[in-house]
Amino acid sequence: MATGKEQANARHAMPAQDPQVRACNFDEVALGYDHEMAVEEALRCIQCRRPLCVTGCPVQVRIPEFIKALREGDMWQAVEFLKDNNSLPAICGRVCPQESQCEALCILGRRGEPVAIGRLERYVADWEREQGVRVPEVAPSNGIRVAVIGSGPAGLTAAGDLAKKGYQVDILEALHEPGGVLVYGIPEFRLPKAVVAAEVDYLRKLGVSILFNRVVGKLYSLTELREQYQAVFLGTGAGLPIMMSIPGENLNGVYSANELLTRVNLMKAFDFPNWDTPVRVGERVAVVGAGNVAMDSARSALRLGAKEVHIVYRRSREEVPARAEEVEHAEEEGVVFDFLTNPIAVLGNEQGGVTGIRCIRMTLGEPDDSGRRRPVPAEGSEFEMGVDTVVMALGTRPNPLVFIEADGLERARGGTVVADLETGRTTLERVWAGGDIVTGAATVISAMGAGRVAASDIDAFFQAGSPGPWKATKEDVPA
Numbered sequence: 001m002a003t004g005k006e007q008a009n010a011r012h013a014m015p016a017q018d019p020q021v022r023a024c025n026f027d028e029v030a031l032g033y034d035h036e037m038a039v040e041e042a043l044r045c046i047q048c049r050r051p052l053c054v055t056g057c058p059v060q061v062r063i064p065e066f067i068k069a070l071r072e073g074d075m076w077q078a079v080e081f082l083k084d085n086n087s088l089p090a091i092c093g094r095v096c097p098q099e100s101q102c103e104a105l106c107i108l109g110r111r112g113e114p115v116a117i118g119r120l121e122r123y124v125a126d127w128e129r130e131q132g133v134r135v136p137e138v139a140p141s142n143g144i145r146v147a148v149i150g151s152g153p154a155g156l157t158a159a160g161d162l163a164k165k166g167y168q169v170d171i172l173e174a175l176h177e178p179g180g181v182l183v184y185g186i187p188e189f190r191l192p193k194a195v196v197a198a199e200v201d202y203l204r205k206l207g208v209s210i211l212f213n214r215v216v217g218k219l220y221s222l223t224e225l226r227e228q229y230q231a232v233f234l235g236t237g238a239g240l241p242i243m244m245s246i247p248g249e250n251l252n253g254v255y256s257a258n259e260l261l262t263r264v265n266l267m268k269a270f271d272f273p274n275w276d277t278p279v280r281v282g283e284r285v286a287v288v289g290a291g292n293v294a295m296d297s298a299r300s301a302l303r304l305g306a307k308e309v310h311i312v313y314r315r316s317r318e319e320v321p322a323r324a325e326e327v328e329h330a331e332e333e334g335v336v337f338d339f340l341t342n343p344i345a346v347l348g349n350e351q352g353g354v355t356g357i358r359c360i361r362m363t364l365g366e367p368d369d370s371g372r373r374r375p376v377p378a379e380g381s382e383f384e385m386g387v388d389t390v391v392m393a394l395g396t397r398p399n400p401l402v403f404i405e406a407d408g409l410e411r412a413r414g415g416t417v418v419a420d421l422e423t424g425r426t427t428l429e430r431v432w433a434g435g436d437i438v439t440g441a442a443t444v445i446s447a448m449g450a451g452r453v454a455a456s457d458i459d460a461f462f463q464a465g466s467p468g469p470w471k472a473t474k475e476d477v478p479a
Contacts (some may be wrong), residue, residue: 011044011113019332023302026188026270029329030094038123042071044108045115045312052105053117058449059086059157063102063117072125079128082121083136087160087206088153088199089447090129092184093122094191096445098288115168129198135205139166144462147172147229149216152180153436153444155235156203157451158458163206165459170229173216177266180237182444184262187296188270189303190326192221215401222406222431231430231458234417235451238396238436244288248346249392253282253354256295257289257393264300282388283307286357288343290315295326297391298335309335310385314342314362315376340364342375344382346390356386416440424454432458 015031016022022029030160045067053063062081071080078436082089093418098118099105106114113392128134144167148155151173159169177183179196204210216225216236225232241256243249255353260279268275290313298309311330313320316339320327331337347356361381364373410418410427417426419432424432434450436442 009044009108011116012041012119014116014119016329019051019334022189023299023333026303028192029189032126033119033271033426034148035123038120039071039222040114042067042120045071045141046107048107052107053102053115056102056105058101059092061086061089061092061102061121066124067115067117067120070120075124075127075131078124079134080136082124085452086448087157087203089121090195091153091199092445092448093118093120093125094195095186097443099324101445111288129195133198133202133205135202136164138164138206141168142166142413142462142463144168144231145229146233146458147225148235149225150174150180150234150437151178151200152235152237152435152447153182154447154451154454155180155233155239156200156438157448158233158235158432158434158455159208159451160203161208161452162457162458163203163208165455167458169208169209171210171436172216172220172225173210173212174215174236175266176212178210178212180235181239184265185258185262185293185296187261187300188301190296191311193265202465217401217406222409222428226428226430230462231432233424233451233454233458234426234431234433235435235447236399236437237388237447238398238416238441240397240399241392242394242397243392244340244343244394246343246345248348248354251346251348251354252352253388254346254390254392257287257293258389258396260297260318260391261293261300264304269300269304279304281306282354284387285309285389285391286312286343286385286387287391287393288312289395290320290322290327290337291393291395292322292326293395294391294393295322295330295335297393299330299333301389301391302333302335306389310387311335311337312341312343312357312359312385313337313339315372316340316364319364319372326381336383340375342377342388347384354388354390357390358382358384358386396436398437398440414440421450421456422453424450425457 051064066078066081092397102117103114146167146169148159151171162169176199182196228284241258263279269279281301281304285306287298301309341359345358361378362375365376370373408428417437419426419433419438424434426433432454434454435447
C-alpha cells in the first residue's frame with residue numbers, strides 16, 4: 001500500500017473519455033490537464049542542477065525552464081522556453097513516447113513516478129493555441145533557397161528551424177494536405193487534425209511555403225531540384241507497408257494498416273456519418289502486429305463498427321512494442337489480445353472475400369537481433385480464427401517510387417537513404433536526409449530530432465562557405 005507521502009507525490013492522471021463512450025466516437029481520448037492540475041504537476045519537478053530529462057529528448061526541449069515558468073504563472077515564458085527547440089509541441093505532447101525518453105530519466109522516477117513532462121508540454125501548447133499563437137522574430141532573409149521533401153515531422157521541423165534562420169524554405173508535399181504521417185497515419189482520437197493544422201500554420205507564419213501534390217521522382221527529379229535550390233532535405237518517411245507474403249493476402253478484406261488509416265484519416269471516416277466514406281470493416285477484425293500502428297488500426301476498426309477486434313501478435317505481452325498507454329486504452333475499449341499467435345494463411349470464399357485466418361501457436365526462444373526473444377512455431381498447434389477483415393500492421397519501409405532518378409544517392413538495405421546521422425548529409429552533395437527515410441520506421445520525435453540535426457548542419461554548411469569534404473558513408477547508417 002502506498003504511503004501518504006508517496007500518494008502526495010504521485011503524478012496526476014490524465015483525464016480521459018469513458019472507454020465505453022469513446023469506443024464509439026473519434027473524439028480525442030485524452031482530455032488534457034486543467035490549469036490547476038498542470039500547476040500541481042509542475043510543482044513536483046525538483047529543478048535538478050543536471051536535468052537528465054533534457055538529455056533524453058531528441059530535440060533537447062528546455063524542460064526544467066518551461067516547467068518552472070508554468071508553475072510560476074508566466075505562461076508566455078513557458079511557451080517561449082518550450083518552443084525554443086520544438087516547433088511542434090502540441091503534437092509531441094500527444095504522441096511522443098515520453099515514458100522511454102525524457103520521463104525515463106526523470107530523477108523522481110527512481111523511487112516513484114516521473115514528472116508528467118509530456119502532459120505538461122501538451123497543456124502549455126494547447127494554452128498558447130487558445131490564446132493565439134505569437135510568432136517569434138526570424139532572421140532577415142539570406143537569399144538561400146532550400147527544398148524540403150515531405151511535410152511529416154522531420155520535414156516540418158527542418159523547415160521551421162531553417163525559416164527562423166532566414167532561409168527561404170519550400171516544402172514539396174505529395175499529398176493534398178500537410179503533415180505526412182501526422183495526418184494520414186495517426187487517428188483523430190489520438191491526434192486531432194486541428195492540432196496538426198495549427199502547428200503547420202505556425203510554420204507558415206515563420207515564412208515556410210508548402211506546395212501540395214508534388215511527387216518528387218515523378219514531377220521532378222532530384223537533379224532538377226538541386227538546380228533550383230541550394231540545398232535539399234529528404235524527409236519522405238517510410239510509407240511502403242510490409243506484408244507477410246502468406247497465402248490469401250490478396251483477398252478482398254485484407255488491408256495494410258497504412259491503407260486503412262489513410263482512408264480513415266484523409267477520407268474522413270472519423271467524421272462518419274456526416275462524411276460519406278468508402279472505408280468498410282467487417283464484424284470480426286484481426287490486426288496482425290502489436291506496435292502503435294496496430295493499436296491505432298484496432299481501435300479505429302472498433303469505431304468503424306466492428307463488433308470484435310483481435311490483436312494477433314507472435315510474441316508475448318512483455319515484448320509488445322506499442323506504448324503502454326495505447327495498449328491500456330485498447331484493452332479498456334474491448335480489443336482482444338491473442339499473444340504467441342502467428343497467421344500462416346488468410347482464408348477466403350469463392351467470391352474472394354476473407355472468411356478467417358489460419359494461425360499457429362508460438363513459443364519464445366533465444367533473443368534475436370532486436371534483443372527480444374525469437375518466436376518459434378509450436379509443432380502441431382495450428383488452428384483457425386473466423387474473421388472477415390485482416391489488417392497487416394507489421395511496419396513500413398521507404399517507398400522506392402521517390403527519387404527514382406537520383407543518381408549518386410546511395411541507399412542501404414531496405415531502401416533507406418545512406419546519411420551521416422550526426423549531420424544528415426547523404427552521399428549526394430547539398431542533399432540532406434533525416435527521419436524514417438534514413439533509419440526506417442521510428443517515432444515522431446526521433447524524426448523531428450533528425451530534422452533539427454540536418455537544419456543545423458545546412459546552416460553550418462552555408463555559414464562556413466560550403467566547406468569540404470562532403471562525407472556520408474554506408475557505415476553511418478544503423479544496421
